[in-house]
Amino acid sequence: MTKTTNASGVGTAINRVEGHLKVMGKAKYASEFPVENKVYGQGINSTIAKGEIISIDTSKAEKLDGVLKIITYKNAEKLKDFDKEMTPIATDTIAPVLQSNKVHYYGEYVGLVVAETFEQAQYAASLVKFEYKKDPSAVIDFEKSKSKAYTPDNGTNYSRGNMEQGLSEADVVVEQTYNTPIEHHHPMELHAVIASWDNGKVTAYSSQQIVEDAKIAISSTFQIPKKDVRVISAFVGGGFGSKLNLDRHVIMGVMASKMVGRPVQVTVTRTQMFTNTNMRQQNEQKMRVGAKKDGTLTALSHETLSHTATNQEYQEPCGMVSKMLYKVPNNEVTYKLIPMNIQVPFAMRAPGEATGSFALESAMDEMAWKLKMDPLEFRIKNDTQTDLHENRPFSSRLLVECLRIGADKFGWKDRKSEPRTNKKGNWLIGYGVSAASRNSPYQKTYSKVILKLDEDKVFATIQMDATDIGTGSYTIIAQTASEYLKIPVEQVSVELGDSDFPITPGSGGSWGAASYCNGARAACENAIKTLKNNRNIKEEEDITVSELLKKNQLTKFEAEGMAEPSAEFEKYSVFSFGANFCEVWVDKDTGMYRIEKMVNVASAGKILNPKTAYGQIIGGLTMGVGMVMAEQTHVEPNFGNFITRSFADYHVPVNLDMANIDVIFLPEEDKVANKMGIKGIGELGITSVAASIANAIFNATGKRMRSLPITPEKLIVAGLEPGITA
Numbered sequence: 139m140t141k142t143t144n145a146s147g148v149g150t151a152i153n154r155v156e157g158h159l160k161v162m163g164k165a166k167y168a169s170e171f172p173v174e175n176k177v178y179g180q181g182i183n184s185t186i187a188k189g190e191i192i193s194i195d196t197s198k199a200e201k202l203d204g205v206l207k208i209i210t211y212k213n214a215e216k217l218k219d220f221d222k223e224m225t226p227i228a229t230d231t232i233a234p235v236l237q238s239n240k241v242h243y244y245g246e247y248v249g250l251v252v253a254e255t256f257e258q259a260q261y262a263a264s265l266v267k268f269e270y271k272k273d274p275s276a277v278i279d280f281e282k283s284k285s286k287a288y289t290p291d292n293g294t295n296y297s298r299g300n301m302e303q304g305l306s307e308a309d310v311v312v313e314q315t316y317n318t319p320i321e322h323h324h325p326m327e328l329h330a331v332i333a334s335w336d337n338g339k340v341t342a343y344s345s346q347q348i349v350e351d352a353k354i355a356i357s358s359t360f361q362i363p364k365k366d367v368r369v370i371s372a373f374v375g376g377g378f379g380s381k382l383n384l385d386r387h388v389i390m391g392v393m394a395s396k397m398v399g400r401p402v403q404v405t406v407t408r409t410q411m412f413t414n415t416n417m418r419q420q421n422e423q424k425m426r427v428g429a430k431k432d433g434t435l436t437a438l439s440h441e442t443l444s445h446t447a448t449n450q451e452y453q454e455p456c457g458m459v460s461k462m463l464y465k466v467p468n469n470e471v472t473y474k475l476i477p478m479n480i481q482v483p484f485a486m487r488a489p490g491e492a493t494g495s496f497a498l499e500s501a502m503d504e505m506a507w508k509l510k511m512d513p514l515e516f517r518i519k520n521d522t523q524t525d526l527h528e529n530r531p532f533s534s535r536l537l538v539e540c541l542r543i544g545a546d547k548f549g550w551k552d553r554k555s556e557p558r559t560n561k562k563g564n565w566l567i568g569y570g571v572s573a574a575s576r577n578s579p580y581q582k583t584y585s586k587v588i589l590k591l592d593e594d595k596v597f598a599t600i601q602m603d604a605t606d607i608g609t610g611s612y613t614i615i616a617q618t619a620s621e622y623l624k625i626p627v628e629q630v631s632v633e634l635g636d637s638d639f640p641i642t643p644g645s646g647g648s649w650g651a652a653s654y655c656n657g658a659r660a661a662c663e664n665a666i667k668t669l670k671n672n673r674n675i676k677e678e679e680d681i682t683v684s685e686l687l688k689k690n691q692l693t694k695f696e697a698e699g700m701a702e703p704s705a706e707f708e709k710y711s712v713f714s715f716g717a718n719f720c721e722v723w724v725d726k727d728t729g730m731y732r733i734e735k736m737v738n739v740a741s742a743g744k745i746l747n748p749k750t751a752y753g754q755i756i757g758g759l760t761m762g763v764g765m766v767m768a769e770q771t772h773v774e775p776n777f778g779n780f781i782t783r784s785f786a787d788y789h790v791p792v793n794l795d796m797a798n799i800d801v802i803f804l805p806e807e808d809k810v811a812n813k814m815g816i817k818g819i820g821e822l823g824i825t826s827v828a829a830s831i832a833n834a835i836f837n838a839t840g841k842r843m844r845s846l847p848i849t850p851e852k853l854i855v856a857g858l859e860p861g862i863t864a
C-alpha cells in the first residue's frame with residue numbers, strides 16, 4: 139500500500155487544480171470553443187401535446203437575411219428510429235428527431251432554423267408557421283389518468299417474505315401516500331453543441347456527462363462507424379443527470395452541419411430546457427409499514443405510481459431504498475407508469491433515493507411517533523449489516539455511527555418529542571432526522587499516463603475521457619497521480635472529456651470518483667511496474683520515478699491502465715451511508731419557515747479531498763432544500779405545456795435559504811469497494827434532506843407534510859392551529 143504523500147496526495151484538502159482556469163474564464167464549456175466558420179441553429183418547439191403537423195409555412199423565415207436552412211421532417215435526413223413502441227431510455231440511447239409529422243408532447247422539436255447569427259436564427263424560428271391537427275386523446279393530467287397505468291416489464295417489481303402476513307403480525311401499521319412533483323435539473327450551463335460534419339466524420343463539442351455514450355448515440359443515430367465520431371466535453375457546468383444521455387439538439391446540430399457544410403452551434407434555451415432535456419417525473423408513493431410494539435419492523439411495502447412518455451420509457455427506482463435500508467423480513471416494491479404526452483423523464487439527482495427516501499424516511503418517522511419511540515432509536519433498532527434484497531453483506535455500513543455521531547453534534551438529546559412544545563415567540567421549532575443511503579457503483583475505467591523528465595523533475599499527464607461536471611474530477615485525479623507517482627501535484631496535468639482518450643464510465647450515479655481515480659492509479663502503477671521490470675528492479679524497491687526514467691534512459695514514457703470491480707466486489711452490496719439532522723423554525727401565522735441548522739454526516743469511504751467532497755455534500759443538501767421548499771414544474775392541464783418556463787417561476791434555493799451547515803465525514807476506507815477504498819459521494823447528500831425537514835416540520839407543528847414542495851401555503855391549508863390534523 140502506498141502511503142499518502144500528503145501536501146498533494148489523496149486525502150488532502152487542496153484547492154481545485156482547474157480553479158484558476160475557471161475564474162479566468164478559460165475553462166471552456168461546449169459552446170465556447172472558437173470553431174471557425176460556425177453558424178447557429180435554433181430549435182422550434184411544437185405547440186400541441188399530441189397530433190400531427192398538417193402544414194408548414196417557411197416563406198417568411200426563408201426571406202430573412204442570414205437564414206441558411208430550415209429543417210423540418212419534410213427535408214430532414216432519415217435517421218435510425220426506435221425499434222419498438224416503448225423504448226427504454228438509457229445513457230447511450232439514440233435520439234431520432236424531425237422524423238415525422240407526429241407530435242408526442244408539447245415542446246417536442248418540430249424544426250431547426252440555421253442562420254449566420256444566433257439572433258437571425260431565433261427571429262427566423264419565430265416566423266416559421268406550423269399548422270397542426272390536434273389529437274384530443276392526449277394524456278396530460280396525471281390525476282385523471284391513473285386508470286391508464288401499466289406495470290413496466292423491466293423486472294424491477296420485487297418481494298420477499300409475505301407482506302400481508304407481515305402486516306398481520308404488526309401491532310402498529312402506518313399507511314400513507316407521499317407525493318413529489320415534476321422537477322427539472324437546470325444546471326447553470328445550458329445544454330449546447332457545436333457540431334461539425336466533415337466528409338462523414340463528426341466532431342461535437344457537446345456538454346455531456348458521459349462522452350463515450352454520447353459518441354455511441356451519435357454513431358447509432360446516424361448509422362456511421364463509432365471511430366468516425368469524436369465528442370469533446372472538457373468542462374461541464376453542471377448536469378445532475380440531464381446530460382447523462384445525448385439530447386436531440388446534438389443530433390439536429392450534426393444533421394444541420396451536414397446540410398449546410400459548416401459547423402453548427404445549437405444552444406438549448408433555458409425555456410427549452412424544460413421540454414427538451416429530461417426531468418424528474420411526478421411520483422405518488424404509497425407506503426405501508428408494520429411494526430411490533432418494541433419497534434421491530436415486520437412489513438414494508440413501497441408502491442410507486444408515476445408516468446413516462448408515450449414513445450419512451452423511464453421509471454425512477456423510488457422503491458430501491460425500501461428493499462435494502464432496514465431489517466424487515468416482509469417487503470414488497472412495485473411500480474406503475476402512466477404513458478403521458480409529456481417528454482420522457484430520466485435520471486435526476488440520486489434517482490430513486492432522493493424521492494424514495496422522502497417517502498420511506500417520512501413513513502419511518504410516522505411509525506416512530508405512533509410507537510412513541512425516538513425516531514433515531516427506531517432506525518438503529520432496525521439496522522442491518524446484510525442487504526436483504528441482494529442477500530449479501532454490505533461492504534461497509536456505518537449508518538448507526540452516522541446517526542449517533544450526528545445526534546451528538548446536533549444536540550438531538552435536547553429535542554422535545556411532543557410536537558409544538560418548543561416555541562420562541564411566533565416560531566414553532568422542530569428537530570428532524572433522516573437516514574441517507576446511495577448505491578455506490580464502480581465501473582471499468584481506462585487511463586493513460588504520460589511521463590516526461592525535465593532535469594530531475596518528472597511531469598505527468600493523465601488522460602481519460604472522464605468528465606468534470608463541476609464536481610472536482612480534475613483535482614482528485616491529479617491528487618491520485620501525485621500519490622502514486624510520488625510527485626507534487628503541481629507536476630501533474632489532467633486532460634479529460636475527449637472521446638479520443640481512454641474510455642471511462644463518465645460522470646453519473648456517484649461512480650465517477652472511484653472509477654476515475656482507480657483508473658488513474660492503475661496507469662501510474664503500470665508505468666512504475668514496467669519501468670522497474672525493464673531494468674530488473676524489484677517491485678518493492680523504493681525508487682523515485684525520476685530515477686526510474688533515468689535508469690531506463692528515457693525522457694518520455696507512456697503507460698496505460700485499467701481498473702474494474704474485483705470478483706469480491708460482486709459478493710457485497712456497496713453503498714454510501716449518512717444521516718441528516720435538521721432544525722426548522724415555522725412561523726405559526728404565515729407558514730413561512732426557515733431551516734436554522736443542519737448537521738450532515740457522511741460515510742462514503744476514503745475522502746479524496748475534503749474540500750471537493752464538502753462541495754458535493756452541500757450541493758446535495760442545497761438540491762434537497764430545493765426539493766422541499768420550492769422546486770416543481772407545473773403542467774398546464776388543458777394544453778400539456780409547462781407553465782413553469784424560467785427561473786422566475788421555477789425556484790431554486792439561494793444562500794439565504796440555506797442553514798448553518800456542519801458536514802462530518804466518517805474516516806473510512808472501503809477496500810472491498812476498490813483498491814483505493816473510495817465510495818460515491820455525489821448524490822448521498824440529497825437523499826436525506828427532504829424527510830429530515832418534513833419530520834422537523836412535524837416536530838415543530840404537529841402537521842405531517844406528505845407532498846413536496848412544502849410551501850407556506852400548504853402549511854396554512856394544513857392549519858397550524860393546534861388540534862387540526864393535516
Ligand code: MOS
Pocket residue numbers: 347377378379380382485486487488489645646647648
Ligand atoms: Mo446522475 S442523476 O446519475 O447525473
